Amino acid sequence: MQLMYGLEAKGEQDEFIATVEEAMALTSQYTTGNHPVDVFPFLRHLPGWIPGAGFQYDFARCKAAITYVKEAAFALMKAALDRGDSTSCSLAILLSRIDGRSSDAQIAYQEDVIKNVGLIAFEAGSDTSYSTLVSVFLAMTLYPEVQKKAQEELDAVVGPYRLPGFEDRGALVYINAIVKEAMRWHVVLPLGVPHRTIEDDVIDGYFIPAGSMILANTWAILHDPEAYDNPEEFRPERFIRDGKLDPTVRDPYAYAFGYGRRVCAGRYFADEALYLAIASILHVFNITAPLDEQGRSIKTELRQTSGLLTYPKEFRCVVTPRSEEAASLIKGAVSSA
Known part of the structure; x- marks a missing residue:
C-alpha cells in the first residue's frame, strides 16, 4: 500500500x-x-x-x-x-x-491504465510474496542445518552490528540459493495463470486450436526428479557449485513467475523483496519447531492449500532473537519504520 x-x-x-x-x-x-x-x-x-x-x-x-x-x-x-x-x-x-495537454478522454484512459497497474501489483504482489515467506519459516523448522549455514554466511559477510542490504547480495551465495529453493519447493501458483491461444498451433505433433485454454504445470516442472535430486527436500545446495550459483541447474525464476508476454511484470521487485526479507529474518531470528510436553520437537511437513494460489497449511514455529545485538537491530528497524 x-x-x-x-x-x-x-x-x-x-x-x-x-x-x-x-x-x-x-x-x-x-x-x-x-x-x-x-x-x-x-x-x-x-x-x-x-x-x-x-x-x-x-x-x-x-x-x-x-x-x-x-x-x-x-x-x-x-x-x-x-x-x-x-x-x-x-x-x-x-x-x-500524464501530459496535461491531452484531451479529457485521453487523460481518463491513462488514469484507468494506472489504476489497473496498482490493482494488479497490489493483488498479485502481496499474497504471492507472503506465501513464499511463510514457506521459508516452515523450511527452517524442518531443516535447521539450512538455517545454520545461512546464519554462518550472514555473520561472516554482514556481521552483528547491521542488517543485510542490497549491496551484500553478491556475497550471500547461500541466501540467494535459499530464495531460489523457496520458490521451487513451495510453488505459489502450481498451474500458473491460465493462458489462451489466439491462433492455431502445433507443438511436438499436437494440434492446439485457437481459443484453447492452456495451463502450465509449474509444480511438476519444479519438482521434476530428472532436474532436481530428491525434489521434495528443501536443499539450497542444489543451486551451488564451487562456491557460486550454478547456472546449469534449472532456474525456478524461469517458471515461478509465469510465461511469455504475460510473465509477471513485478518479478524483479519480488525477487529483491524476498532476498531482503529472508536475509534480514535469518540474520536476527532463530526459527525452530515448537516442543511438546516432553520437550521433543513437534514434527510437521509441507502441506499446501488448493486453489489458483496456494499457501502452506497452518503450522507452528518458535521465533526468537539470536542475540542481544540482534534484538537491538530489530528494535532499531521497528523504530525507524
Missing part, C-alpha cells in the same frame, strides 16, 4: 487489506472451480434468481471487491496529491507523467 499508493496500512483489519484478501479468495475460487456457465455459456444471460444461475451473485460479489480495491485506494492517493500532500509512491510517479 505504501509503495503503490503512499497509504499506510492500519494492520490486519485495514479495510483495503480485508477487501484485497476477499478479492483474492474469490478470484482463486472462481478461477479453479467448476461452474455450469463454463459448460453452458448461454447461462450468463440468465438473472441470478433463476435456479442454477446463482453464480451471477457470486461473480458480482467478486467483481465488486476487485472494483473497490481498484478505485478506492487510487482515489485516496489522488486526493492527497490534490491537497498538496507529499505522496512518494509508484502511482503518483505514473500520474505525473
Whole structure:
C-alpha cells in the first residue's frame, strides 16, 4: 500500500487489506472451480434468481471487491496529491507523467491504465510474496542445518552490528540459493495463470486450436526428479557449485513467475523483496519447531492449500532473537519504520 499508493496500512483489519484478501479468495475460487456457465455459456444471460444461475451473485460479489480495491485506494492517493500532500509512491510517479495537454478522454484512459497497474501489483504482489515467506519459516523448522549455514554466511559477510542490504547480495551465495529453493519447493501458483491461444498451433505433433485454454504445470516442472535430486527436500545446495550459483541447474525464476508476454511484470521487485526479507529474518531470528510436553520437537511437513494460489497449511514455529545485538537491530528497524 505504501509503495503503490503512499497509504499506510492500519494492520490486519485495514479495510483495503480485508477487501484485497476477499478479492483474492474469490478470484482463486472462481478461477479453479467448476461452474455450469463454463459448460453452458448461454447461462450468463440468465438473472441470478433463476435456479442454477446463482453464480451471477457470486461473480458480482467478486467483481465488486476487485472494483473497490481498484478505485478506492487510487482515489485516496489522488486526493492527497490534490491537497498538496507529499505522496512518494509508484502511482503518483505514473500520474505525473500524464501530459496535461491531452484531451479529457485521453487523460481518463491513462488514469484507468494506472489504476489497473496498482490493482494488479497490489493483488498479485502481496499474497504471492507472503506465501513464499511463510514457506521459508516452515523450511527452517524442518531443516535447521539450512538455517545454520545461512546464519554462518550472514555473520561472516554482514556481521552483528547491521542488517543485510542490497549491496551484500553478491556475497550471500547461500541466501540467494535459499530464495531460489523457496520458490521451487513451495510453488505459489502450481498451474500458473491460465493462458489462451489466439491462433492455431502445433507443438511436438499436437494440434492446439485457437481459443484453447492452456495451463502450465509449474509444480511438476519444479519438482521434476530428472532436474532436481530428491525434489521434495528443501536443499539450497542444489543451486551451488564451487562456491557460486550454478547456472546449469534449472532456474525456478524461469517458471515461478509465469510465461511469455504475460510473465509477471513485478518479478524483479519480488525477487529483491524476498532476498531482503529472508536475509534480514535469518540474520536476527532463530526459527525452530515448537516442543511438546516432553520437550521433543513437534514434527510437521509441507502441506499446501488448493486453489489458483496456494499457501502452506497452518503450522507452528518458535521465533526468537539470536542475540542481544540482534534484538537491538530489530528494535532499531521497528523504530525507524
